[in-house]
Amino acid sequence: MGRVPKSGLSGLGTHAFARRGSALILAVVLTSLLALVGVLFILTTRIDRMATSATAENRELNLALDTVLAQIQELLVADLPGVGGNQAYYDYPDANNVWLASGAPYEAGGVYFWRQISNVAGLPASQTQNVRIRVVGEREPIGADPNGVETNAGAAGDGVGDARWFPVPGVMSSKGQPIYAAVRLIDNGGMLNVNTGYRFDPGDNNKARVDGRSQLQVNVLALATQPGRPATAAHEAALLGARANNTASPAALDLAAYEREVIWRYLERPAVAGLDANTPFAYTPFDISDELETRYRFILNQTAVDTRLENWGLFRQNAVRTPVDSGGAELHTWFRRVAGGGLDPNYAYRAVATTYNMDRILLPKTVTTDAGAQLRRMVNVNTADELTLRAVITAALAEADPNAFGVVEKAIQITANLMDYIDDDDEITVIAGLSSPYYGFESPCIYLSELAYRQTKDPDTGELRTSYAIELYKPYFEDNDPRPGDWKIVIDNPATADFELDIAWSGSRRFHVLLAENAAAPLTRDYVVFADPEEPVDTMPLYGYNRRTYATKTVQDLGQAAFEAGATISLQRQVRSAGRWVVVDSRRVPDTWITADGVARSLQRDIAPHKCIRRLWASEAQTSIPGLGNAAGNYIDTQRPEVIQAHPANKPLTNIGELGLILARNAYSIPEGATGAECLIDLRNPAYRRLFNYLTVMDPAQNPGIAAEETRIMGRVNVNTAPAFVLAQLPWMQYGDATPFEKARAIVEFRESRGPYRSIGDLMQVDALCALAFDGRDNQHGDVPRGPDLTPDTARDDFEERDLIFTRISNLVTVRSDVFTAYLLVRIGTNGPQKRIIAILDRSRVNSADDKVRVIARYPVPDPR
Secondary structure, eight states, X not given: OOOOOHHHHHHHHHHHHHHHHHHHHHHHHHHHHHHHHHHHHHHHHHHHHHHHHXXXXXXXXXXXXXXXXXXXXXXXXXXXXXXXXXXXXSOOSSTTXXXXXXXXXXXXXXXXXXXXXXXXXXXXXXXXXXXXXXXXXXXXXXXXXXXXXXXXXXXXXXXXXXXXXXXXXXXXXXXXXXXXEEEEEEEGGGSEETTTOOOOOTTOSOGGGTSSOSGGGSXXXXXXXXXTOOOXXXXXXXXXXXXXXXXXXXXXXXXXXXXXHTGGGTTOOOOOTTOOTTSOOSOOOOOHHHHHHHHTTTTBOOTTOOOHHHHHSSOSTTOBSSOOOOSTHHHHXXXXXXXXXXXXXXXXXXXXXXXXXXXXXXXXXXXXOTTOOEEEEOEETTXXXXXXXXXXXXXXXXXXOTTOSSHHHHHHHHHHHHHXXXXXXXXXXXXXXXSSEEEOOOSSOOEEEEEEEEEEEOTTTOOEEEEEEEEEEOOOTTSOOOOTTSEEEEEEOSSSOOEEEEOOOOSOSSEEEEEEOOTTSOOHHHHBOOOOTTSOSOHHHHHSOOGGGGSSOOOEEOTTOOOOTTOEEEEEEEETTTTEEEEEEEEEOOTTOOOOSSOOEEEEBOOSTTOGGGOOBOOTTSOOOOOBXXXXXXXXXXXXXXXXXXXXXXXXXXXXXGGGGSBSSOGGGOOTTXXXXXXXXXXXXXXXXXXXXXXXXXXXXXXXXXXXXXXXXXXXXXXXXXXXHHXXXXXXXXXXXXXXXXXXXXXXXXXXXXOOOSSGGGGGGOGGGGGGXXXXXXXXXXXXXXXXXXXXXXXXXXXXXXXXXXXHHTTTEESOOOEEEEEEEEEETTTSOEEEEEEEEEOTTOOSTTOOOEEEEEEEOOOOO
């Protein structure tokens, strides 16, 4: 056998070693692969566990949000008048509305505070009222704050604390951790509704566009310009176009159609028979996407989102892109954006604009009429019947002062006067009272204005020869002549025969003279002159009568009538429906006035404009020359200059604030010298302030196609929550302001110092709103500058002028709201996962405890980028 070479042995050993090394590597690789598979398995298990945990956490957060949202909805239902027990009628952030947060902060000593933050968890008031604001990080751990003097949560998400954490009751995480929530609930009624408002131009010649009757007169155009700068025609066109398919179509300019088909349809497209639902609608109001962008994190702007509303108004300007992350200058700038009041150039409009708000004409409580009808909605004074008006006026007076005496009787009298002020006939309203009937105050308004006589004595026979005259005055050109057979003069003489004579008007439009003439003591030749220089030439278009009808003016013969010392001369009017006569005016002849000296004497009433109702007669000691048939040289009481506009308009009220023009007492028994406060529904008198919670002229049912029981109204402003900038956009609210937003700021300051407005009538306690009673101006719409007085009266600084600003805004303001924005933030544990949403809540269809609040939108809030 051959020898094996040495080198071959050596190679064999090497190959064996190599085989052993490969096996080792293979083992290592396999082990590594097994380890990797194990790790992957563990990672997969952990990822699955994490995903499962995240899913569970998300589910738990959603459950917490659902729980808190349901709790808020229950609070909103229970807060409604007539649903909860003794709920406050108004919505204002206070102890009666603990769930409602203040819309804007305030500053004190260089520190910023919320007057109230939302409390839906029963926290003590010390932790939710006058709470100091601090900056709160997006995921700042929940720390201990036993005193609760600062905000420790940011529900809205703009980086500024606006809430306090609380544990969600009955909800725990799967790991046994508590789930916390923070809530901020604000009122959309304190904002300008960009879908219902439009423009207010005091210089508009069309009075129907400046009288405060429509939501379109709320000046939302202010949102398109810098503070203090007027809107332009381009701004107007852009708004109208945006709400009408971005076109300059005729529909865009048809405001009446827009009001009818959008505002009074509550942004819901009206169904039209035979019209396909897919057919484009003429109008495109701003929608929920605009609302959610505007509400996003309070004043943050999502730069990746552009809405139609942002493209029209100045909503990106002064908004911030990222949350506030430090105090000092950054927090100060935030405060100016939120609380600048419209005067600060940094003011952020997105905080005061909305596309959707609502309130309702609900009564504070159910009222039952004498006929058994149950009333839940406010009563339209222009359409209501006697029983309905009586019931709600009685309830309003009793609510204002439960201990007041004679409430029922006063309510009956106001009802009668109100009905006669509105109706278009000349029949006095009669309402049966507890012991006697009550009579309304109806046109024509006619007064005894002058008594005159001239008496001589025959020197031979001693016979008295006397002429007697009675002048009647009808102050208002628009009043018709008295209907024959319905008016009469009655002379009740204490010693001689009484006398009655039906009045047959034969003088001028406003003056009528009844005369018993004795040739030995004549009056006609020297003292009867029919003249009325105040009568305009164009009486037909102004007052509806032809001047030529009165071309021939004559006195009415009194025949053998005479009045003597102590006689009572009364003007009586027949009330046909009651079958009786009512004394509408009277005057007693002074005891020592008649003297047989041949001198013609006159006893005159002050018939200066708007003073007849006050019964201001000259004293018998004052020598007056008769001026029958005219007012030249007539007596004027300079010591009592106050005027009272007391005249039935015989047309529906335009504004509910016109209640201040209605007499509160019997017009025919007003004492001499009575003031406006003693005669009228004095809107500054707290006794009448609750009338505005029961009476209205803003009635949805007056619009075509709207159900009689409808109560919802879009676009009004809640005076309890609106900032000064919003209030200043109401009609005439900037008229005569010495400083910007003077009246609007006064409204805010009043509620902050004295508490909420429980009725819009409480606005009349704000002195700045009543300043036109002392400005020495007529405030007529024809003046320069144009004023808010749209009637052609000549009464300066009277109650009507005092009430003008309130009257013009009275249809467009409220003390209630039904739509709110809820900012909700929930978190697992003190520093775990969290979730944030915005919800738009509408309770305008809630009428009982069983009804549900509508969630108009529920939107997860993305992180700011």
